[in-house]
Amino acid sequence: MGDDHGLNSSPCIPSVSPPNENSADQKAEQFARLLATCQRKVFLYALGLLHNATDAEEVLQETNIVLWRKFDEYEPGTAFDRWACRVAYFEVLKYREKAGRDRRVFGVPLIETLAAEAGSVLDEFDDRRDALEGCLAKLRDVDKALVLQRYQPGATTRGVAETLGRSVQGTRKSLHRIRASLLTCIERTLAAEERS
């Protein structure tokens, strides 16, 4: 894999030598490489369980810290991303306890079920991302502009609606329509690739 596209490495199996116990720098470098390859995956995994991007980012941060603390327990050569997702799972459970004091959150049975089933989606997450890029390119300019505006960091649907002078409800419907069409496009692309 190239350095510029580290997250494209699907298996997340380290391609460098195991860390030298006598070198903190090498350990840090090794950790950084492994961590960087799995950030997106862990984020997507946590988002599927929490359905809130801000919550998922917080869980990702906590997961990163735990991964670093427990890095000595990691067995080189095994799938780092699966280990990271397992750690993230427990961080999600901890986070839901905290968040559940303020609002309704998914119960543990559903989180367990979703965690077990998220793997099939995550296994093809590189293919899905590639398909998404192609599908985004096919969107009408106005739809592309709307979806990109919505996903700017810190943006909200209400904020985008106010910016565009549209109703929140109408903007929400438009976004759902665009996401639904992207999802259909992704599924169709993956199915076509599978056939070929």
Added chain:
Amino acid sequence: MSHSEPRVTKELQELTAGACDGDLSDRETARLEALLLGSAEARSYYLRYLHLHGELHWQQAVAADTSGPASAATGPSISLPAPVVSPPRRDRVSRLRLIGFLASAVAAVVLLVLAYRALPDRQPAPQPPTVPVAEAKLSGAVQPRWQAGAPAPAIGQAVPLDRPLVLERGTIEITDPSGTRLLIKAPAAFRFAPGGRLELQSGRVAVLVTGTPSFELALGGASVVPESGTIGALIEDRAAEVHVFEGSATLYRTEPIGGTLQESNTALASGEAARWIVDTTSPLERISAVPTSFPRQLPDRQPDRSVAQMRSLVTRHSHLIHHYTFEGTSRVEKCRDKQGSLHLTEAVMHGGRGRGLVDYTAEGIDLTTEAIRPHREGQNGNEIGSALQSEVRFHCPQAMTVELLLKYELPTDVNDDSVALALATRDADVDCGFFVAAAGEGYLSLLLDADADWLEMDMQFKPDHWYYLAVTFDTGQEDTIVSAYAADLTAGQRQLQPLVVDEVVAGVPAVSRLGIGKGFDYAGAHAYPWPGSIDEVAIYDAVLDQVTLQQRIDVLLP
């Protein structure tokens, strides 16, 4: 998937989309959870949808972090844990003591650099069409609604340059780099040009100059340069006006002077104003400055007397059983019964084949509220549209008061003389509960027995006026004692007017779903949509007296 599992329903899709938008209520979250627990197909859809949502979120976060040198230097927003958070291993503490700080710092830099280099998609992601911007920023806004399609700014953002902007509703404040503030009140159309120039096409603007004047206002074929103080400008009905309230301004315009057209400079001092016909060389007309005609500050979002105050009063009433404020950020939240569990859902007229959308962000009577506006239009002699009704049947209490704010608009169909219902139930062809209706050219009416005569009151709705209405029902075996009160809020009516008091009406309120902005025809089909806006519907299980109802008006009108 077993045969008993539901398919990917519209409800699941809407709740999943709502989850992505972060606006699910607790009730909706519980409903989504139930749907997901009950269906593997639903979970698969949910996970794939959330994955897409996450990918879009991640891509844009990365694109934003790699879009400029400053952010690139600090890496992505999702920061990596610095090694300094990890305690050194005990057997190496002594050796690391001297170099610990340097090692940690180096490792942290390595982490950040490596993480940054490893991030995906460093090619710039596709961006929305870029709009050149002036340095003036939108510094405040109260209930702004911009015309669709315009590149409207958000609060804190620069105002787009050289683009027509149409403010349909609300008041906005723009601050230019010198600190000069502009207050623009809707409806207004304007454009910001390079060099600190606002071209006003229609509407009203107040310019509050602070510091060095660096601003020019263009309107109606003339230019105005405010020098100090506060000025107001407007274009309405082909006339342009400039008013100087404090300080001074200079008006530059082409005028007939001595038989020829010449560029003229007209100095306007405090208290002076000028008027001319737009885009003509007609002479200036001197008039008096009228400061009250222009916004001088953004409206107060929480005034002492407002719908919000009335809402607060209503909420505290011990007999309140259902309350629809139509506030909230999601459709579901707007349809939520804020007091009970008689939640609303959208219904389309005429056998489910109606069309048009309910406007969930319709303008309320003041800035503390948003109303709903059902849709009504004529089609082949029928009135069709969209409105709301309760998810389950409404069992009217024996003693009941309904109150609401509503605005009546003349139907666009000139042949439309059919009934319009704001609050209604219906159980059979005869048993009905048309609690608040407009019938016979907009007369407030009600009906509880379809075979009986309507109770038509001596109050005809004035088009586009907001009203407070309250109707009480004391139900007997076969008839009901009714009282009704109203106040024309738009006309500033502060005293509640009794329309009927203790009138005996044939029939009793029917038990059925509660229509808000609609009713039901003889067969129970959706019918009679309300032409106008509805807000703050409250239902009590008691007959409230006039004194109690008057208290709402007392805290409502400014």
